Amino acid sequence: MEVQAETELQSFSSRYHNEQDCMEALIAMKWPNGFVCPRCAHTRCSRLTSRRIPLFECARCAHQTSALVGTIFERTHLPLTKWFQALELFLLPDGISAMRLSQVIQVTYKTAWLMLHRIRHAIGEFDARELLCGDVKVNSDLYGRNPARPQFPHPYASAVVAGCTVTESGEPERVKIHLVPQVRGDGNGANRLELAVFIHEQVDVRASEVQSFPQTYRLYRPLKKVVSEAWTSLKRTYIALGTKHLQAYLNEYTVRRRLRRPGVEESMWQKLLYMGVAIPAIPYRRLIARQPVQPLAAAS
Numbered sequence: 001m002e003v004q005a006e007t008e009l010q011s012f013s014s015r016y017h018n019e020q021d022c023m024e025a026l027i028a029m030k031w032p033n034g035f036v037c038p039r040c041a042h043t044r045c046s047r048l049t050s051r052r053i054p055l056f057e058c059a060r061c062a063h064q065t066s067a068l069v070g071t072i073f074e075r076t077h078l079p080l081t082k083w084f085q086a087l088e089l090f091l092l093p094d095g096i097s098a099m100r101l102s103q104v105i106q107v108t109y110k111t112a113w114l115m116l117h118r119i120r121h122a123i124g125e126f127d128a129r130e131l132l133c134g135d136v137k138v139n140s141d142l143y144g145r146n147p148a149r150p151q152f153p154h155p156y157a158s159a160v161v162a163g164c165t166v167t168e169s170g171e172p173e174r175v176k177i178h179l180v181p182q183v184r185g186d187g188n189g190a191n192r193l194e195l196a197v198f199i200h201e202q203v204d205v206r207a208s209e210v211q212s213f214p215q216t217y218r219l220y221r222p223l224k225k226v227v228s229e230a231w232t233s234l235k236r237t238y239i240a241l242g243t244k245h246l247q248a249y250l251n252e253y254t255v256r257r258r259l260r261r262p263g264v265e266e267s268m269w270q271k272l273l274y275m276g277v278a279i280p281a282i283p284y285r286r287l288i289a290r291q292p293v294q295p296l297a298a299a300s
């Protein structure tokens, strides 16, 4: 892990040497066609560079803003170089734990934990905006099933609905794995109603051909494999995941899987940075107030 992290960081450090490089990358990502005032949409501004974070003052309404407003970096006290390192390490094949991140970029565990959750929140929100579309398969599966002992689900096993789009060669392309509100470890998969809710909320049904697999013994196998890989990957990096944030970790897995797919024109790093700039930081209070997924009857 140590060697891997350092290798990745070398590729990072060749691109972003210092705070200014990071800031310029953020400004270019936020305003790719030049400054736009968030209040009046005017495009001329003056740049005030006397502070640590450059401010842009609108030439029409005098509103002052920075490239960090409305992003996961807003109000951060950390150097942007540490944030960029965290983003880079987040893209490792199995991600990175808060403990490991705190050691690599030299911040406290709590700070590392919060950074990773801010990134997770951003990619989860971003991914939620895009429905599955096209040839779509939907499984009622169990996250945490040990393939060698399927009759004995792990105590943390959770019923999930997994959906994916399928490439022409039959491979799962975009994947979403959603926890189903049930008692953990009871071994039951999602029922037909819960599959229907998933399809209603996550699939653009007017532009898709949807095939659903409600019986756990007869699932769409390529998608079942992805759910199994998610369990293996998350288990490798995180020792134990409670229900409170498990959905965020599942989103992390599926979005990372999508970003790391070969053949994407735009680099995965640029896409991740774009998500971090497009989605405001989740407030700390909202993050810790998250509730475990509740049964449908209790939640309504």
Ligand SMILES: [Zn+2]
Pocket (backbone or CB within 6 Å): 037, 038, 039, 040, 041, 042, 058, 059, 060, 061, 062, 063
């Ligand atoms: Zn303005």
